[in-house]
Amino acid sequence: MHILVLGGAGMVGRKFIERLARDGGLGGKPVTRVTAQDVVPAAPPPAAPFDFETVVSDLSMEGEAEKLIATRPEVIIHLAAVVSGEAEADFDKGYRINLDGTRYLFEAIRRTEGYAPRLVFTSSVAVFGAPFHEKIEDEFFTTPLTSYGTQK
Structure with missing residues (x-):
């Protein structure tokens, strides 16, 4: 199985790839290839079996x-993102990376005939705003209080 990790040089991306290298598989299937994309080079995991x-x-x-x-x-x-503090400080950058980049990805997949990858999109509790209930149900309104929450 080939896995593409967007934001692969970031903290979560690195840890995920290292875990894949330790486990050698995902969901009971062996990983044969990992592509780590980011704005800086990602380091290869030690002793990767792929x-x-x-x-x-x-x-x-x-x-x-x-x-x-x-x-x-x-x-x-999909882990690539500009996090909340930076997204608030540079509004345009936050929207370009967090919203436009994600939209481009979804559109590229949609336009590729016969292609339906499993896509894991990480998000944030910031989409909900506040106050929070103890459990956020499917019907809970998304009322973000920041541009980052809106972008996610």
């Missing part, structure tokens, strides 16, 4: 999503 490739690119650039999915990875882990 082929590892790092791609330095910006997902929010038009056409980049198509390049990343051209090999049709079976699983895409």
